[in-house]
Amino acid sequence: MDRLASTTGLLELVRCGMNALICAAAFWCLPAQPAQTSPAPAPARPAATNAAERAPSGEVPNPALRQTAYLITNSLVHVTAHDPEPELSSTDPYEMLLNVGRQQRAQKNFTLAKRNFVALLQGPGPDQLKRAALLELATMAQEQNELAKAQQLYAQYLRRWPDDPSVPEVYLRQGLLFRQMGAPVMALAKFYAVMSSALTLKTGNVDYYQKLVLHAQAEIAETHYLQGNYKEAAQFYRRLLKLEAPSLNRAAVQLKLIRSLAALSHHAEVIAEAQDYLQRYPRAEAQAEVRFLLAQALKQSGRKAEALKQVLLLLETQLASADQAHSEWSYWQRRTGNEIGNQLYEEGDYLNALTVYGALAALDSSPAWQWPVWYQMGLIYERLGQPQKAAELYSQILARRNELKTATSPSLGTVLDMARWRKELLEWQNRASPTLSTNWPSTAQLGSP
Template sequence: APVATPAAPVATPAAPVATPAAPVVTPAAPVVTPAAPVATPAAPGTPSAVISDAPKIDGVPAVDGAEAPKRKSRFSAAADALSEDGGSGKKRGKAKKEPPVPLTPEQAKAVEIKGFSDKAKASIKKGDFEVAQGLLESLVAVDLPHSEKKVALQEVATVYEERGDLTKPIAIYEKLCVVLDNDGDVPAWLLKLGQLYRDAGAYQMAISRYYGVIQLGMKMGSSDFTRYQGLTRQAQREVANTYFIKGDFEQAQKFYNMALRSDLPKEERAVAMFRSAHCTFMRNDMNGAVNALERFLKDFSRHASAAEARYMLAMSYKNLGRPQDAYDTVIELLREAKGKAEADPKAWAFWQKKAGNEFANDYYQRGDFVNAVTIYQALAALETAPEWRWPVVYQMGLCFERLRFESRAVECYKYIVEENTKPEFRWKKMPQSVGNLVKMAAWRVEQLSWEGATSKQLRSTAGTEVPRSVSR
């Protein structure tokens, strides 16, 4: 039978020959099938393609070896219909979109409020405060109850606060407290107002808003009081904190002690006890401060405020003329607080450095070089950064010089010079004070070496020890 080839037909005895009865695809009616390409007209002088055994569609078989035509026939349309309904006769095209459900007037206004709120927040972040003010006024003017607007208003107030503008959040929360005076969020708004007023320096206004929370709690029934009990306790603490920031330590201590008489959780009790002791210390009642701080450290030795408590205790001992107790407290803070710094490592490090520096420098100025160098050694172990360790080691060198331990002093100065030559420090940008310290350490090494050599020569000449002045 003849086979369609680009060149000439080749006869193969095994293949069946197309009979005249089988319909042959002509150029006038190309066929498209979903699986096989449709036959195209044969080139002039070339026999027609052989009909394949592909499945028939509407009685027309597919043809192998032909490209699909650019225009679909009626058979391809039928194939598309079969592919869409999967043979079931039901068309599976894209589902029709349901028409949008019209919003109720209240819903439309809620969408409008959200739009104003989002635009106002974006304007505030960009710094367009005039635009934001206009949008905020439009938000307030929407004809809906304020209870429907309160969330949007609080969000706008938060954005103003983040930008550092305290007056507008205060105005927003004040308005909410007035127009929604029966709302369940009023105590939280009053607490927020107290914080904003305190941050703005209006301490008396802050205290009055905190008192408002306490009064609301007293007016509530038994079930409501349980609900707002946490807010009431928080308001009492904030009143005490505000008096403390204001500098009225007597009133602050009164509220802290009032809180201690109630059944507080452990953390709240620790904070109230520490701040009450702090008030006693700030009132210059050193005996009372010692008693209060010792009680606090006995109960809460690992608390985040324990480092500051030890510092105040050491200062109290010092002011009471108990230097050895003060020294022991500082050494305990520097050496034994490593395992206790888990609550707040940064706070512990701060108070360790502050206490150590103050007491070591005080001992040095008073000529107590032994206690001074002991504290400096503990300070050097706190941190490895050159900005911290090298000045402390230099002070150790000065103490050893005053104690006539020149060799130990040279070790301290050489440590600074040699550390500065290490690659990790040599190319590191250091503060100018550190650079000057390295130069001073190198000069002290040369000076002590010269003094040692000169003293040795004089001893060999005179046969006696030559005294050296230690005052520099």
């Protein structure tokens, strides 16, 4: 079996990948082909009795790829390139051997599965089943995290059947493997090879190839994003959004575009894209994150009032949804309020900071969350010259001292001690003579964190 995965495979990968970069560069400029312009479907064929008859060479991709389509899923695309295919029974001994191997692979019995797939490759069975067996071996190597061996097996497939209709998807799978292996340049070369090979194949299902090309385009953008190349990623996300592709997850693509622009500090573009996103997808789970990025961009652009409006809108909105969605929503509420509130406090904008902290305190009544927020609000009231309101907040913390026994955060004891100290300081200042009180610095200056 090891002879099947020869080392010449990687050299072939490099050659094919770099050639693909040259011949596929112009593909992005092509609009997605509408479904109604596809060639008329061929006349129906009689029911087949085995895989070799159901999938003659040059017409459809290898069924082995359809059965492992889960390996090429992408959140930017709603579906894979494959349509569902019903399981068909067969009495052909070679196809029965293939099916047994597939069942063994699904059951993680890799030793027996490998033995059956190798027997198919070395036996006199139909060529179509040999192709399926080799793809199954590559999939099995991938599932066992033997990524280099999987790459070699895919490369061997391309050498033996260079005109096979499954070639574009094999390139796609190689690209995903290369990215997983930490080789983004080779991954990009393979994704471009998907597009170039789909253009040159003269047979096959047009809809299948269109979906593969869209998937490859999405993976190119994702590869740049994952590498931190946000400028390139933003360019490719914009190109994806210009395509008229029903299977494209446009909300997910636009979210990645907004994140890329935010990482580049392109505040004006973030504002435009975020506002458009919120208008298009008012019920999206990512709405909270988009509002956070919008508020940050508005704040950095000097539009403080608009930023504060977005923050308060987010903090005051409740999400009644699944636990995971609610957890993500809560995370972005707290992060948004904390970051914007702290920025306002550091800039001396105490009134607006107080408004944000007040909304933050209402999110969660647990001591770990509410006590630090109340303490910060007390500091603000001191700076605003309202010691009575500050003392009321410190008293609220002290009144719940018994909850410290069940609290899990060790820092809460420190918050409790600081609240007690500041309250005592305010009481001493209130009892002191007006002259002494005037000559001493404010309590906020004495103990501000």
